[in-house]
Amino acid sequence: MKKIMVGNHAVSWGVMLSRAEVISAYPITPQTTIVEELSVLCADGRLKAKFIPVESEHSAMACCVGAAAAGVRTFTATSGQGLALMHEMLHWASGARLPIVMATVNRALGSPWNIWGEQTDSLSQRDTGWLQLYCESNQEVLDTVIQAFKIAEEISLPVMLNLDAFFLSHTAEPVEIPEQSLVDDFLPPYQPEFRLDPKNPHSFGCMTPPEYYMEFRYKIQQSMLQGKAVAQQVDDAFGRVFGRKYGLIEPYRCEGADLILITSGAIASTARVVVDNLREKGRKVGMVKVRLFRPFPKDELLEILRQVEKVAVVDRNVSFGVGGIFAHEMRAALCNEKVRPAIFSYIAGLGGRDVTPPVLNDVIYQTYKRQEPEAQSVWVGMRS
Amino acid sequence: MYERRELMYAGHQACAGCGATMSMRYALKALGEKTILVIPACCWSVLAGPFPYSALQVPVIHTAFETGASTASGIKAGLEMRGDTETTVAAWVGDGGTFDIGIQALSGAAERNDDIMYFCYDNEAYMNTGIQRSSATPFGTWTTTTPANHPKGQPKKNMMEIMAAHRIPYAATCTVAFPEDMMRKISKAKAIRGTRFIHIYSPCPTGWKAPSSLSVKIARLAVHTKIFPLYEVEGGERYNINVDPKNLPVDEYLRLQGRFAHLTDDEVHTTQETVDREWERLVKKALD
Known part of the structure; x- marks a missing residue:
């Protein structure tokens, strides 16, 4: 089925097809219509997920960290200033090895105010331990959301997909909507190796002294490097199922x-x-x-x-x-x-x-x- | 009456006489093992033990300073999606993380009435970083950022009133000198759904410049001087005072602590007046 949709709704539909379970977000132009659409999809039951309308982007990412640590598939979206405000928690998400997916609608940062497209927001986050993918079309946006969850869950690192403010976010294009059953086969339910569970209590993210901290960082670097091959495999597999692939x-x-x-x-x-x-x-x-x-x-x-x-x-x-x-x-x-x-x-x-x-x-x-x-x-x- | 089993091990990293540690022990007895703790930056980030150790027998997630409430909200949503509606998600946060840097996230969670318990163990300054003033620090207090010749000039922020103004289902104060009262309130809060706020007055011998053997006594005096009344607020409106204070003069409380040693008689008098005025306000609300 083909639908005419703006890039932001392509994100929302990608999230729905991926069956995200907790979504937490805060409005910011030009991202807002992503979460507007998601809140509608959650409210009418097409997406069975908890939607947490938080009071800031910082809390949005903190909610995602909590939800992902509890063991569910988690999503948020933001732009520009919102991403900058989230910065601390981006490090937290990757350090905690949580496969959160986020859409960033690239927007210029103030001062002076500007709501239009520029990638300095996401590129300022390049050292936070998130994989970053940049999309060219609304179709690629929807497909990349699904791929992003698959990649993130495979290597236990968060993934950010990026789309241009207005040129994609608010521009309508025909988008092929993948069959839900095919997406379900491609992206099975998230089964974390570790999660917060009173039946199996563990401490997550506790004070880690110099004798141990470095090895945790090394593992992130190894997983990040592995992410390249995984992203390629996921794109190839996606191509076999859905007939579209994009490459690295x-x-x-x-x-x-x-x-x-x-x-x-x-x-x-x-x-x-x-x-x-x-x-x-x-x-x-x-x-x-x-x-x-x-x-x-x-x-x-x-x-x-x-x-x-x-x-x-x-x-x-x-x-x-x-x-x-x-x-x-x-x-x-x-x-x-x-x-x-x-x-x-x-x-x-x-x-x-x-x-x-x-x-x-x-x-x-x-x-x-x-x-x-x-x-x-x-x-x-x-x-x- | 309460769980005999200890969910906190003896091997933790707290100072002797730490009120926050006694509080955790009592709180876990009331909460039980079906609990997930969220600990943002605070003394307990350290007390819980460094990797690979944990002083706690319930799952813990350590998180960033200002995210106690928001991380807890996310966990609760995640558990519900997994079909777990029983586990209590409890944020365990110091006064800096509650009164100051985390107040926005806490207000957000309370306004949404997210189904979490939020504990503020209040030792009235940034103790983990070495005794800097917070907005929970009382008038006249010495800290490392409010030296004795220029002590804190502002009164303590009234966090309970802020939480009550959110009309959350339950908010209560408690302290280590009254463990039965504390555990009763936590048990009661545990059975309620929505955002529940527990304000624990938590003596800090290190930061208050008091002998560690006096922590419980100081906490008791805080209640009996009316400096820290023990009360509950249900639905943001129904106030109930739980312990009748003995109306002792504040000086009996202040003089045990080096952080108040520099106070003049005038300043002690100012503190007494403020305490009396705040008490009258509280009594009025409880009588309403």
Whole structure:
């Protein structure tokens, strides 16, 4: 069955199909309609879950931590400021090895106020021990919710899926709704190895001295690294059942390319059009969409990029003092390779500014024109 | 009358004379083994024992400072989804985690009337970090952030009134000098559904600069000087005073504790006036 739905409702329906059992959330634009729809689905019984309308995002994540520790499938969603407020509890969730799934509708952070799209919110959380996936379409959003629960429960780490404010969250697209019975087979009920249980009492998260703490961190790192293979397996399995798969990264028309554009989220859709146009004109331009950001898919990227001369990374985010965050990660991932492309870094579309085909053409033009990357990220699409 | 079995082991990390530790022991006797404890940052984060030990025989989840109530709400929802409607989910939180950093989450849970028990063991300052003032610290108190030449200038926040204003089904005060009263109230609260708040006055010899042998005596004096009256509030409206105080002067209580040693006669007088005024208010509510 196909339905026309906005990205936010694709999240809600993905959560319903995944049979989440406790949902706790707080309203924030542009995430709000995710939890509005979920509260309706819970109220009319289509989703048998407890919906806890908390008084802050911090409490939303704390509720999820409690519920997941009690042994149930747990979900929340937020944006921008809300995610920033949650920060402390994101560390808590991963440290406690709880497979919570969260949708982040990427929104720029204040000050000044801005409710529009930018990834700096989620990328500021890159060191919290959450896997991060970035989605390009509403279909991918719904499918990724289901995949996220599967990945999270497999490796006992939380997963964050990200979608662009308004470009996805509030834009309607046709979305194929998977059969519930197929989803149930793909994602069986959550059976935690450990949970809070008076019949089998344990202490969770107690004071852990230097003699032990480090090993717990090491295990998280190992699980996070394992998460890459698991995410790939889950995507492959999803493809076999539902006929759609997305990869950890998605190369688009990269054959024989001398320049590859790298981006993520909804900008990837625009980039496809730009690449198609330039290919028609004989330019050897390709595009790679990065879907999995944490753990960073270094090997997969290297395989595509190794022989390419130039790579242009378009970041809708900024780490002040460094520049584009995807570009920074790319450079870090490739720095020990003997044969590697030059990484050109561009910042575009902050605070919801449109990243139009002319902006991406400009990125490609500048990358061709320059011999070497600039020392700093180049800001494109600026007011003149 | 109460469970003989101990659900707290003798091997914990508390200071001698710790009121919070006596409180936990009594509370667990009343709560029984079908209990899950939520402990945010507070003395009990340490007292419960470091990995791989636990001083408690019920499941415990340690959580962030301001999340005692919200973590408990999540656990309760999770248990209900698993079909467990019997287990008591109890947040066990210090005064800093209740009066200050955790008050928002607590207010949220109380407003939703989530089915949790919330214990505040109140030792009237941030004791785990080394005796800094909280909004539960009384007027005139020395702490490491309110030195004796500039002691706390504000009165203690009235947390019971804040909780009563949420019209939760049950709120009560209790203390270690009256263990039967404490266990009766906890047992009563356990049988009620919705948010239940238990405010435990919990002497801290270390932070109060008092001999550890006097903890229980100080708690008894707190009640008999009317500094900490023992009462219940049902539905946020029906007040019931459980122990008639002997009306002792506050000085008898204050002079046992080094944290009040610097108080002038005027300041003691101010404390007495405040205590008398608050007591009259409480009596009025109980007579209503």
